[in-house]
Amino acid sequence: MIEATYNGVHHEEHQGELSFVRKYVFSTDHKVIGIQYGLTALVLLFFGFCLMMLMRWQLAFPGQPLPIGFLSKWLGDARMPGGIMAPEFYNQLGAMHGTIMIFLGVVPLAVGAFGNYLVPLQVGAQDMAFPKLNMSSYWVYFIGGVIMLCSFFVPGGSAQSGWTSYPPLADVTPQSHSLFTGQSMWLTGMVFLITSSLLGSVNTITTIVQLRAKGLTWMRLPFFVWAQLVTGFLLLLAFPPLEAAGVMQLMDRLAGTSLFLPSGLVVGGKALNVSGGGSALLWQHLFWFLAHPEVYVLILPAMGIVAEVIANNTRKPLWGYKSLVYSVIFLGFMSFIVWAHHMFLTGMGTSINAFFQTTTMIISVPSIVILTALILSLWGGSIRFNVPMLFALAFLPMFGIGGLTGLPLGLASADIHLHDTYYVIGHFHYVVAPGTLFALFAGIYYWFPKVTGRQLNDALGKIHFWGSLICMNGIFLPMFIQGMAGVSRRLYDGGSSYLHAQNVLVLNKGMSYSAWALAVFQLVFILNFFWSIFAGRKVTSDNPWEATTLEWATPTPPPHGNFLKVSEVFRGPYEYSVPGAKRDFLPQNEPPEA
Amino acid sequence: MLEKLLGLPISASEHAARVDRLILFVHILMVVLFVGWILFFFYTLIRFRKAKNPVADYTGVKTHASSYLEATVAIVEVLLLVGLSIPFWAWKVSAFPTDPNTVHIRVIAQQFAWNIHYPGPDGIFGRTDIKLVDEQTNPIGLDRKGDPHAKDDIVTLNQLHLPVNRPAVIEITTKDVIHSFFLPVMRVKQDAIPGMLIPIHFVPNKTSDQLREDEAITVTLPTSKSIDSYVAMEDYKAKDGSVLVKKGRSIGAETAAKLVENGVTQVRIGPRYAAEIACAQLCGLGHYRMKGYLTIDTEEQFKAWMQDQEDQLGD
Amino acid sequence: MSAAIEIPYNSTERPDTGLYNAKLGVWLFLSSEVMLFGALFSTYVLLRTGSETWEHGAQFLNVPLATINTLVLIISSVTMVMSWASLKMGSLGKFRLYLGLTILCGAIFLVIKGFEYAHKFEVGLYPSTSTFMALYFTMTGLHGLHVIGGMIVNSYLWGPGSRMWQTDPQRFTNRIEVAGLYWHFVDLVWIFLFPTLYLLPGK
Ligand code: HEA
Numbered sequence A: 001m002i003e004a005t006y007n008g009v010h011h012e013e014h015q016g017e018l019s020f021v022r023k024y025v026f027s028t029d030h031k032v033i034g035i036q037y038g039l040t041a042l043v044l045l046f047f048g049f050c051l052m053m054l055m056r057w058q059l060a061f062p063g064q065p066l067p068i069g070f071l072s073k074w075l076g077d078a079r080m081p082g083g084i085m086a087p088e089f090y091n092q093l094g095a096m097h098g099t100i101m102i103f104l105g106v107v108p109l110a111v112g113a114f115g116n117y118l119v120p121l122q123v124g125a126q127d128m129a130f131p132k133l134n135m136s137s138y139w140v141y142f143i144g145g146v147i148m149l150c151s152f153f154v155p156g157g158s159a160q161s162g163w164t165s166y167p168p169l170a171d172v173t174p175q176s177h178s179l180f181t182g183q184s185m186w187l188t189g190m191v192f193l194i195t196s197s198l199l200g201s202v203n204t205i206t207t208i209v210q211l212r213a214k215g216l217t218w219m220r221l222p223f224f225v226w227a228q229l230v231t232g233f234l235l236l237l238a239f240p241p242l243e244a245a246g247v248m249q250l251m252d253r254l255a256g257t258s259l260f261l262p263s264g265l266v267v268g269g270k271a272l273n274v275s276g277g278g279s280a281l282l283w284q285h286l287f288w289f290l291a292h293p294e295v296y297v298l299i300l301p302a303m304g305i306v307a308e309v310i311a312n313n314t315r316k317p318l319w320g321y322k323s324l325v326y327s328v329i330f331l332g333f334m335s336f337i338v339w340a341h342h343m344f345l346t347g348m349g350t351s352i353n354a355f356f357q358t359t360t361m362i363i364s365v366p367s368i369v370i371l372t373a374l375i376l377s378l379w380g381g382s383i384r385f386n387v388p389m390l391f392a393l394a395f396l397p398m399f400g401i402g403g404l405t406g407l408p409l410g411l412a413s414a415d416i417h418l419h420d421t422y423y424v425i426g427h428f429h430y431v432v433a434p435g436t437l438f439a440l441f442a443g444i445y446y447w448f449p450k451v452t453g454r455q456l457n458d459a460l461g462k463i464h465f466w467g468s469l470i471c472m473n474g475i476f477l478p479m480f481i482q483g484m485a486g487v488s489r490r491l492y493d494g495g496s497s498y499l500h501a502q503n504v505l506v507l508n509k510g511m512s513y514s515a516w517a518l519a520v521f522q523l524v525f526i527l528n529f530f531w532s533i534f535a536g537r538k539v540t541s542d543n544p545w546e547a548t549t550l551e552w553a554t555p556t557p558p559p560h561g562n563f564l565k566v567s568e569v570f571r572g573p574y575e576y577s578v579p580g581a582k583r584d585f586l587p588q589n590e591p592p593e594a
Numbered sequence B: 001m002l003e004k005l006l007g008l009p010i011s012a013s014e015h016a017a018r019v020d021r022l023i024l025f026v027h028i029l030m031v032v033l034f035v036g037w038i039l040f041f042f043y044t045l046i047r048f049r050k051a052k053n054p055v056a057d058y059t060g061v062k063t064h065a066s067s068y069l070e071a072t073v074a075i076v077e078v079l080l081l082v083g084l085s086i087p088f089w090a091w092k093v094s095a096f097p098t099d100p101n102t103v104h105i106r107v108i109a110q111q112f113a114w115n116i117h118y119p120g121p122d123g124i125f126g127r128t129d130i131k132l133v134d135e136q137t138n139p140i141g142l143d144r145k146g147d148p149h150a151k152d153d154i155v156t157l158n159q160l161h162l163p164v165n166r167p168a169v170i171e172i173t174t175k176d177v178i179h180s181f182f183l184p185v186m187r188v189k190q191d192a193i194p195g196m197l198i199p200i201h202f203v204p205n206k207t208s209d210q211l212r213e214d215e216a217i218t219v220t221l222p223t224s225k226s227i228d229s230y231v232a233m234e235d236y237k238a239k240d241g242s243v244l245v246k247k248g249r250s251i252g253a254e255t256a257a258k259l260v261e262n263g264v265t266q267v268r269i270g271p272r273y274a275a276e277i278a279c280a281q282l283c284g285l286g287h288y289r290m291k292g293y294l295t296i297d298t299e300e301q302f303k304a305w306m307q308d309q310e311d312q313l314g315d
Numbered sequence C: 001m002s003a004a005i006e007i008p009y010n011s012t013e014r015p016d017t018g019l020y021n022a023k024l025g026v027w028l029f030l031s032s033e034v035m036l037f038g039a040l041f042s043t044y045v046l047l048r049t050g051s052e053t054w055e056h057g058a059q060f061l062n063v064p065l066a067t068i069n070t071l072v073l074i075i076s077s078v079t080m081v082m083s084w085a086s087l088k089m090g091s092l093g094k095f096r097l098y099l100g101l102t103i104l105c106g107a108i109f110l111v112i113k114g115f116e117y118a119h120k121f122e123v124g125l126y127p128s129t130s131t132f133m134a135l136y137f138t139m140t141g142l143h144g145l146h147v148i149g150g151m152i153v154n155s156y157l158w159g160p161g162s163r164m165w166q167t168d169p170q171r172f173t174n175r176i177e178v179a180g181l182y183w184h185f186v187d188l189v190w191i192f193l194f195p196t197l198y199l200l201p202g203k
């Protein structure tokens, strides 16, 4: 049957029958969908960054008019009265920056783009298990994104209660039963985004379980595939409670229920006209039950990419492959029982608190095991410092800083002081920005030749790398100092009215300059990206990095159906520098010599 | 000293040292790990670069030393957890002071202010009812007419006074959305959640005057720094001996000019409010300005302040 | 899109996992549905334990109608199984009959539910009336949406989708099995909703 299929591919290519729309817009080919995801996510990532650059002006120079006149004018008086940012607008930007970065940027890029493009290739499949479902998951994501973006333009502007949308604030901001308010649209958008992720995860998991090529046993799967598998389960099981919570908050906002509103609220001097009897903390439990696993959704695919790039560029197998796999599975399980470490200060008793502190400390161990294994993998290698490798290497200490600063937050008694300060902001940006984003950059530089047939420019890549590394640290390192000093997050004026912030206020300027400089280095990347698509150096081989995993056994770029012949796998994923072998890499699909 | 090392705010409560110590210990662990890893990391990168090591070694690291390292980290984490963090939490949520001298206070947060509610001389909080809320005259809806216990209650806006060295128990709630009651110098933070009344306790051990002394800075006049929120730490006199600014008074632009005229260019100033209440949870567009003031009084100062408040109730 | 790519294990089972793709897919999907309704039931428990009083659903919800609805859904689950069995025995006609009955049962359920809703509104019970009513409308509403979704899928399989019976009967039978699993799940959710909302005494 499979034989027949491959004939089918050839047949189709002869006919060239697909219309442009079917081929590039409503395509069911996992690679096209992956690229759609990737481009959309990159654009939105950059957009999320732009929101932040605007905020960083207000943080560095609170109350001063934006020097870019036409931008203030375009944003209008409701948002930038007299060119000075309104507090409401600051809060909108903050909430939307968080939401866009996480749900419209990194997750679609790490899971939607990399997962979609690579998982079928790495397991030797011709496509995802459910191609139509795959297409719909992209379009559902797209609609969710459009709803989110449109919400900027409704009266009152977008959501402004943080990406965490805690009620009662989110229930009553603004107080309106209309669907066309920022918060209600945020919730609606989230329902779409969650649905999209659910469809995607069903697809990824099924593909990995069912469509593995002959001989590709579990312990021969590339680590990237394992990471995607665990990620799939996190999305599958953690997202629905937020979907339920989102629907309930919509009920509160649209139908006037009070699921999250306790009795006796007085808002703006008036008793709130609702039945009461709800619970504000209920939302937090449902939200963090999703959002903690969510943060591992942000990091696991990144770890997977880093593992691939490191194995390839050290020219040796990953150290402790099995411990990596077991750790990532364990991490997946544990991530469901640490959520309340975001809620230490909501009035918990000792035993519940002790439970969540302990699970949080436990969950740090598998991360340490994974990172240690990756660092030890370098030992004995023959390390090539190309651009993907630089990004992957930088990921290690950057994630290290982010992860280590998670420890004081996880110890509840230390979190008393650090909770909701810039320390938290610093912690998680180290893991998501110079952590995850760097891993994603590594992945883009690494797989670009497979997708386009051309290399990204090396020199520009190095400028992009060093510039980003320095600027990222310039932005996020001072946050720990501010956080220690007790500066709260989400402050419209960056803390300038607080006494305890006075000594660390100047840092705001340096951070902002770093952020804007970072943007300049991203322009280098964007330039490189588009220039290389059309004029980059052509690769001469289907396997330019001399890698071992199956995606490199395809033509470049891989055609519809991916492989020219049925894949069969004979060995583990990282057989580099095998003693006695002719070359320093043995592709998974190369039959052993008799 | 701990706080200086870590860049924490000044500490002014008995338990602060316990929090700071935990923060310090965990940071020592972090720094040791990070430095160890990063040294190994760079050493490896240099030693095994392609130019130096053209052929990779299939096996790589052969020892299992890393397992011991991981186990050690886990053990240290357990020590911090069991030795410091969990016991502190148990103290925080259950070891409420039984001392009869304890000050009892309620804090009712609202967008964007802190209502501080003292029970008054009778020591009993009066009844509150949301129907009685009037933002101007009665922000917490105290039933002064109906409940005899409410008569002597004191409600202040954004002004929290505590006597030094006496335990304070503060019950925290909110009228509207979630806020977070944060006293940086006390190492106290507690979310204010609607529908819940959450108690916290601590013992302030430094007065505002002492804190002001600790936080005093010397500025050179004329200065571009905004010193509106500062007061002079000592009397500054003109050449003729007349006092230009008294200790504890603020130095306006005019006085500053006069001081310079009289050759006083170095002045020591301290913050008028040596400690603040910050809101740590996003609570709407005014979150950033939801600031209150904490004053730690000596016993006499506190009594006097209380009396003052009671007197104001009278009229 | 094109028939060119034939994904393996669409109609046959993969030997080492013992599953065909759609079956694994639907089980995964259902596990996420369990989390969805799990969150709603947890909400019910949390809000109920957190409040001083709680309504007894039977006092203002229509228990007889809901009992009928429970029976209707149980019958529809039986007919759903029969439609699958009919395909197994090779009879498209019987399959049509039973699946048609399943869809009909779904419709009856919704109509009855519609009457219940309408009555609530008439007597002035809205989602905003109380926490109980909020949960009642949210949970039954979301369940209702699931019923509608199931009916749409079933209708497709009854009508245009059944053409596959001619080209790939095995795969078509699988589809009915998978649709059936989903339908049973929706049924099961109701079996939990009914006692929770209608029968549990208040406090
Ligand atoms: C990718 C995302 C990600 C990751 C991986 C983590 C990882 C961890 N996080 Fe973090 N976290 C977030 C994203 C993430 N977090 C976000 C977004 C928030 C804020 C949400 C909000 O409020 O808006 C948050 C907030 C947050 C809090 C709540 C703080 C508060 O609000 O008060 C806590 C508390 O326990 C916490 C703990 C941890 C811990 C213990 C880990 C551990 O898993 C970390 C374990 C890792 C290590 C210990 C590092 C080991 C490193 C090495 C071995 C490498 C060293 C290498 C070299 C030097 C070369 N996190």
Ligand code: HEA
Pocket (backbone or CB within 6 Å): A039, A042, A043, A045, A046, A049, A052, A056, A094, A095, A097, A098, A099, A101, A102, A106, A161, A162, A163, A164, A298, A425, A429, A432, A433, A434, A437, A475, A489, A490, A491, A492, A515, A518, A522, A523, A525, A526, A529
């Ligand atoms: C994945 C998550 C993620 C990422 C990547 C980032 C990235 C960044 N974040 Fe953000 N951030 C959050 C998630 C994230 N953030 C969240 C959840 C919050 C909390 C919100 C809340 O309070 O509710 C937050 C809050 C937050 C704050 C605090 C605001 C406040 O409390 O008031 C600040 C302040 O400086 C900040 C800054 C930045 C900066 C400078 C970056 C930079 O690192 C950005 C770097 C961006 C890029 C490098 C863009 C890359 C894209 C391209 C180069 C495009 C290429 C395009 C093509 C080729 C087509 N973020």
Ligand code: CUA
Pocket (backbone or CB within 6 Å): B110, B111, B112, B178, B179, B180, B279, B280, B281, B282, B283, B284, B286, B287, B288, B290
């Ligand atoms: Cu109140 Cu922030």
Ligand SMILES: [Cu+2]
Pocket (backbone or CB within 6 Å): A291, A292, A295, A338, A339, A341, A342
């Ligand atoms: Cu977390």
